[in-house]
Amino acid sequence: MSELPVLTSYIGGKFVTSGVSFDNVNPVNGQVIAHIDEASLEMINTAVASARQAQDTWGKMPVKQRCALLHKVADRMAEREQEFIDAEIADTGKSLHQVQTIDIPRGTANFRFFADLAQFNSGETFITETPDGSKALNYSVNKPLGVVGVISPWNLPLLLATWKIAPAMACGNSVILKPSEETSSTAFLLAQVMDEVGIPPGAFNLILGRGSAVGDALTSAEGVDAITFTGASATGKRIMKSVADQVKPISFELGGKNSAIVFADADLTKAIKGVARSSFTNCGQVCLCTEKVYVHRAIFDLFVEGLKQEACQLKIGYPYDDGVFMGPLVSSTHQQKVLSYYRLAEDEGATFVTGGGVPRFNDERDNGAFIEPTILTGLSDTARVNQEEIFGPVCHISPFEDEDEVIARVNNTQYGLAAAVWTENLSRAHRVSPQLDVGLVWVNTWFLRDLRAPFGGVKLSGIGREGGQHSLAFYSEPINICIKI
Numbered sequence: 001m002s003e004l005p006v007l008t009s010y011i012g013g014k015f016v017t018s019g020v021s022f023d024n025v026n027p028v029n030g031q032v033i034a035h036i037d038e039a040s041l042e043m044i045n046t047a048v049a050s051a052r053q054a055q056d057t058w059g060k061m062p063v064k065q066r067c068a069l070l071h072k073v074a075d076r077m078a079e080r081e082q083e084f085i086d087a088e089i090a091d092t093g094k095s096l097h098q099v100q101t102i103d104i105p106r107g108t109a110n111f112r113f114f115a116d117l118a119q120f121n122s123g124e125t126f127i128t129e130t131p132d133g134s135k136a137l138n139y140s141v142n143k144p145l146g147v148v149g150v151i152s153p154w155n156l157p158l159l160l161a162t163w164k165i166a167p168a169m170a171c172g173n174s175v176i177l178k179p180s181e182e183t184s185s186t187a188f189l190l191a192q193v194m195d196e197v198g199i200p201p202g203a204f205n206l207i208l209g210r211g212s213a214v215g216d217a218l219t220s221a222e223g224v225d226a227i228t229f230t231g232a233s234a235t236g237k238r239i240m241k242s243v244a245d246q247v248k249p250i251s252f253e254l255g256g257k258n259s260a261i262v263f264a265d266a267d268l269t270k271a272i273k274g275v276a277r278s279s280f281t282n283c284g285q286v287c288l289c290t291e292k293v294y295v296h297r298a299i300f301d302l303f304v305e306g307l308k309q310e311a312c313q314l315k316i317g318y319p320y321d322d323g324v325f326m327g328p329l330v331s332s333t334h335q336q337k338v339l340s341y342y343r344l345a346e347d348e349g350a351t352f353v354t355g356g357g358v359p360r361f362n363d364e365r366d367n368g369a370f371i372e373p374t375i376l377t378g379l380s381d382t383a384r385v386n387q388e389e390i391f392g393p394v395c396h397i398s399p400f401e402d403e404d405e406v407i408a409r410v411n412n413t414q415y416g417l418a419a420a421v422w423t424e425n426l427s428r429a430h431r432v433s434p435q436l437d438v439g440l441v442w443v444n445t446w447f448l449r450d451l452r453a454p455f456g457g458v459k460l461s462g463i464g465r466e467g468g469q470h471s472l473a474f475y476s477e478p479i480n481i482c483i484k485i
């Protein structure tokens with residue numbers, strides 16, 4: 001019998017097993033670090049029943065009390081922060097710096113932010129003039145949706161799961177979380193935290209397993225009132241079909257093929273550093289990462305050379321080593337996918353400014369999922385490499401001549417998540433940004449988030465908005481009450 005830890009589901013306030021498991025692999029060296037016990041259909045049904053039952057406690061609890069408990073979740077996460085950091089690194093190979101400054105603190109912050117905000121989730125009131133000359137009072141009250149299924153990806157595991165769990169629970173919903181099968185460890189720790197601080201049984205449930213089995217069963221389960229999903233657009237399409245029969249509300253944060261535009265009047269040094277960050281952070285595995293860069297022809301050569309220097313300086317290595325910016329990709333399967341796009345770029349006739357392969361370490365890391373940051377030029381906008389989401393540390397740089405041309409080229413994609421505009425001309429920034437068919441535009445920055453601001457994409461990049469009041473709106477059901485005066 002293996003001595004490795006076994007991660008299990010958490011249902012109705014208990015950690016439970018099916019006895020059927022698969023391996024959890026560390027992408028730094030390919031070693032198996034844990035076993036993941038996959039939830040059975042029966043366990044999923046129990047989770048749904050427990051979540052429904054918890055509506056009598058959690059759903060009816062005074063909002064102040066509910067939100068105080070969510071603050072306790074955040075407090076306990078902060079106390080166990082190092083365990084969360086180590087678990088996220090073990091699953092993903094991300095650098096310590098990133099996990100310490102982004103993944104885990106933002107995960108905790110999601111609970112604090114939505115616990116505070118939900119206390120102001122008030123309804124609307126209208127005095128209505130009626131045909132008989134009198135009046136009516138219309139007011140709305142917000143009720144929880146009931147049971148919300150949260151399906152989250154592997155790229156920012158804790159951060160993206162809590163971005164949905166926190167507002168859903170703050171609004172009084174019971175949650176069933178299905179994290180990515182690649183990254184279950186921080187979700188498992190979160191279940192322990194929920195248990196430790198006394199979240200009522202069934203208000204938070206965790207079901208572990210693969211998307212095609214456990215995820216699919218969750219989306220089609222009767223008794224699940226809404227699905228909130230972050231992941232690939234292709235998976236979103238499947239989920240949409242699965243929920244169609246029961247007409248469940250969905251919130252979708254999907255894939256992207258994001259552009260940066262660098263105008264000739266940009267601060268070149270800032271733009272180069274900014275695009276290096278937006279292309280290579282988390283090995284390019286952020287839905288908001290830049291994969292297409294449009295640079296004004298007047299500064300094209302200077303920009304390409306500058307970005308190449310930045311890419312060549314990025315330290316790739318062990319997550320805990322000083323100064324490491326890039327660890328491995330999340331898995332060898334994903335490494336093969338990204339490499340297949342590097343080969344496709346070759347076939348499509350790209351010039352490799354830098355990268356294109358796998359770094360060699362001559363140690364255990366050669367069994368890991370490392371990959372070189374890569375910069376391409378020379379492809380048309382219609383090349384597959386410029387149309388499909390690669391989700392790796394790679395960008396293609398094209399020259400452009402004028403504003404209208406570049407706007408049209410940025411919009412020439414099925415995706416519409418985010419864009420970054422680099423310019424020192426204020427009027428241009430205001431003129432160009434709203435013309436981009438995306439959900440988020442950053443000007444002279446990237447990935448700067450305010451949790452109150454709307455977040456989401458258009459076209460294949462998603463349906464709906466979360467963040468601040470938008471999250472409260474999705475996770476509650478406003479009921480209008482009309483009283484004739």
Ligand code: NAD
Pocket residue numbers: 151152153154155156160178179180181209210211212214215216217219230231232233235236238239252253254255256286287389391417457461462
């Ligand atoms: P994925 O779609 O493969 O998996 C996401 C989740 O869905 C996982 O938990 C998976 O198990 C589950 N799943 C898979 N098939 C399912 C099915 N048939 N039914 C129900 N659930 C299923 O995505 P991924 O590879 O984990 O994540 C990367 C993708 O996520 C990229 O496309 C990225 O752009 C996107 N993403 C988008 C955002 C955003 O905010 N828009 C944020 C992060 C990631």
